[in-house]
Amino acid sequence: MDYDVIIIGGGVGGLTLGLTLSREGIRTLVVEKDPKGGLVYKGELLQPKSLQILDKLNVLDPLLPNSYQLDRIHTFEVELKEGDRPQTLCHSRLNYNLLPTKYNHARMAPHEKIRALLMESAERYPHFEMWKPAVFERMEDRGNVKAAYIKKGKEVFEITARVVIGAEGRLSKVRKAMEVSLHSMQYNHHFLTVTFPRPPSLTEATIFAARNHFVGLFPLPDQQVRSVYMIEPGRYKEMRKAGLEPVFQAYYDFMPEMKGYVDQIQKWKEIQLMIPIRHNTSHYVDNGSAILGDAAHSVHPMAGEGMNMAIQDADILGELLIWMKERDQWGKEQLDWYERVRKPRSEFISGLSHQSALVYSFSSRPWQKVRMRALRYLEQDPRLHFKHLxxxxxMGMWKMNLLDWPRHMGFPPGQTKRYRMGEEEMERRFFTEKDDYPWRTK
Ligand SMILES: Cc1cc2nc3c(=O)[nH]c(=O)nc-3n(C[C@H](O)[C@H](O)[C@H](O)COP(=O)(O)OP(=O)(O)OC[C@H]3O[C@@H](n4cnc5c(N)ncnc54)[C@H](O)[C@@H]3O)c2cc1C
Structure with missing residues (x-):
C-alpha cells in the first residue's frame, strides 16, 4: 500500500490536514487509534484565523448552526462576599469586533462536532482514506519514501508514503521516531472543566477572577456553557470526596444566577480534571516527516489556542505539501518551509499563553492590583487592545515592545486618549499570503 501522505492521528489537526490534501487530489491516509472519540473535553473555542481556514475548506457554513458566536470576552475582577453578590472591582472587555475582517469574532463549538464536520467533508473526496481504529507503531527510512507500520486489528501493515505526519497529540510516536527533543513544564494550578446548561443572562464569554479563584464561562450552542474552574494541584481527589455541592457553591459565589443550572451536573464523572502542560520541541521537520498540533507544541489553555494552533499548522503544511506534490519535490529542503513559517508563530503564542497563565497564578493582593491595572489599560489603550486581539x-503577530510594558500600567498618562488606530493601519498588521505561503514567491 502506498500513499502520498500518511497522517497519524485523526484529531482536529490531522483531519484539517487530511481534508486540505484530499481536496487537491493528494492520496492521503489518516490513522486514528480511538474508535469512538468524544470521551474527553478538548478545545472548543475557534479563533478568527481558524474560522478563515475552515471557511476556505467549506466547513464554516455547516459549523454555523452548531456553534455560538463570541464577540467579546468579559473579565471581572471581583471580591467574593459570603451570602451576597460579589463586588466588581474591575470589568474589562476584549472586543473581537474591532478586527477589520469578516472573521471579527470567535466561535464556540463542541470539539467532537468540529471533528465530525471535518471528517464528513474529507470523506467526500476519493483520495481520502481513514483507518479507525488503527495504531501507528514505528517508521523506517526507505530511500525516498517512508515505511510506516500500522496495527489494525491483529495485523501489522507496512505502508509507504512520501511523507509521514505526526498529528497524534502530546504523546506523539512520530516525534519520538524523529528524535525531536522536548522541553516540558507544568503549572501551579489545575482546572476542572465541565459543560452544563446556562442561564439566559449568560450570553457572552465571561471570566471571573477573585484573589484565590478563577472561573471561565464560555457559552456553547443549545443553551449550554463550557466552564473551567481553577484548583490547586492535588485537591481533585479531596474535592471528589466532598461531593458536588461545594463545586456548585463556587459557581454561585461568582454568579448567583447559576442556581438551577450548574446543579444540573449529576455526577463527578461529568467533570474532567485538566492538567495544563506547556511543551516546546527542538524541530518540526525531518527528512520525509513532520509533526503538527499538540505533537509539536502544547500550550496552557488560558488563551484558548491549542486547537487553533493545530488548525493553523495544518493549513500551512497542507498548502506546502500540495505545492511539493505539484513539483514532485519531497525533500527536507521543501518541508523546512513549514517549520520556518510555523515555529516562530507557535513559540510566540506559547509564550503569550504562558504569560496569560502567570497573570492568574499568584494570589497576593498587590499582584491582583497589578493585574487589574494591566487589564484596564489593555481595554482602554487602542494599540494594546488591537495587539492582543x-x-x-x-490573523497576525505583533510582539510587545519595551514601551508596551509601561503602557500596560497606564504610562505615559493620557496615551489612551491621544492615540487611535485606523482600519488600514490594522489591516497592514494581518498576515499576507506571502507571509503564510512564502515558498510560492521564492
Ligand atoms: C480539557 C481541554 C480543554 C482545551 N480547551 C481548548 C480551547 O478552548 N481552545 C483550544 O484551542 N484548545 C484547547 N485545548 C487544546 C486542544 O484540545 C488541543 O490543542 C488540540 O486538540 C490539539 O489537536 P491535535 O489534532 O494536535 O491533537 P489531538 O486532538 O490530541 O488528536 C490526536 C489524535 O491522535 C490519536 N492518536 C494518538 N496516538 C496515536 C497512534 N499511535 N496511532 C493513531 N492515532 C493516535 C488520538 O486518539 C487523537 O484522536 C484543550 C485541551 C483540553 C485537554
Whole structure:
C-alpha cells in the first residue's frame, strides 16, 4: 500500500490536514487509534484565523448552526462576599469586533462536532482514506519514501508514503521516531472543566477572577456553557470526596444566577480534571516527516489556542505539501518551509499563553492590583487592545515592545486618549499570503 501522505492521528489537526490534501487530489491516509472519540473535553473555542481556514475548506457554513458566536470576552475582577453578590472591582472587555475582517469574532463549538464536520467533508473526496481504529507503531527510512507500520486489528501493515505526519497529540510516536527533543513544564494550578446548561443572562464569554479563584464561562450552542474552574494541584481527589455541592457553591459565589443550572451536573464523572502542560520541541521537520498540533507544541489553555494552533499548522503544511506534490519535490529542503513559517508563530503564542497563565497564578493582593491595572489599560489603550486581539486571533503577530510594558500600567498618562488606530493601519498588521505561503514567491 502506498500513499502520498500518511497522517497519524485523526484529531482536529490531522483531519484539517487530511481534508486540505484530499481536496487537491493528494492520496492521503489518516490513522486514528480511538474508535469512538468524544470521551474527553478538548478545545472548543475557534479563533478568527481558524474560522478563515475552515471557511476556505467549506466547513464554516455547516459549523454555523452548531456553534455560538463570541464577540467579546468579559473579565471581572471581583471580591467574593459570603451570602451576597460579589463586588466588581474591575470589568474589562476584549472586543473581537474591532478586527477589520469578516472573521471579527470567535466561535464556540463542541470539539467532537468540529471533528465530525471535518471528517464528513474529507470523506467526500476519493483520495481520502481513514483507518479507525488503527495504531501507528514505528517508521523506517526507505530511500525516498517512508515505511510506516500500522496495527489494525491483529495485523501489522507496512505502508509507504512520501511523507509521514505526526498529528497524534502530546504523546506523539512520530516525534519520538524523529528524535525531536522536548522541553516540558507544568503549572501551579489545575482546572476542572465541565459543560452544563446556562442561564439566559449568560450570553457572552465571561471570566471571573477573585484573589484565590478563577472561573471561565464560555457559552456553547443549545443553551449550554463550557466552564473551567481553577484548583490547586492535588485537591481533585479531596474535592471528589466532598461531593458536588461545594463545586456548585463556587459557581454561585461568582454568579448567583447559576442556581438551577450548574446543579444540573449529576455526577463527578461529568467533570474532567485538566492538567495544563506547556511543551516546546527542538524541530518540526525531518527528512520525509513532520509533526503538527499538540505533537509539536502544547500550550496552557488560558488563551484558548491549542486547537487553533493545530488548525493553523495544518493549513500551512497542507498548502506546502500540495505545492511539493505539484513539483514532485519531497525533500527536507521543501518541508523546512513549514517549520520556518510555523515555529516562530507557535513559540510566540506559547509564550503569550504562558504569560496569560502567570497573570492568574499568584494570589497576593498587590499582584491582583497589578493585574487589574494591566487589564484596564489593555481595554482602554487602542494599540494594546488591537495587539492582543491580533495575536490571539491568529490573523497576525505583533510582539510587545519595551514601551508596551509601561503602557500596560497606564504610562505615559493620557496615551489612551491621544492615540487611535485606523482600519488600514490594522489591516497592514494581518498576515499576507506571502507571509503564510512564502515558498510560492521564492
Ligand atoms: C480539557 C481541554 C480543554 C482545551 N480547551 C481548548 C480551547 O478552548 N481552545 C483550544 O484551542 N484548545 C484547547 N485545548 C487544546 C486542544 O484540545 C488541543 O490543542 C488540540 O486538540 C490539539 O489537536 P491535535 O489534532 O494536535 O491533537 P489531538 O486532538 O490530541 O488528536 C490526536 C489524535 O491522535 C490519536 N492518536 C494518538 N496516538 C496515536 C497512534 N499511535 N496511532 C493513531 N492515532 C493516535 C488520538 O486518539 C487523537 O484522536 C484543550 C485541551 C483540553 C485537554
Amino acid at each position: 491580533l495575536n490571539i486571533s491568529g
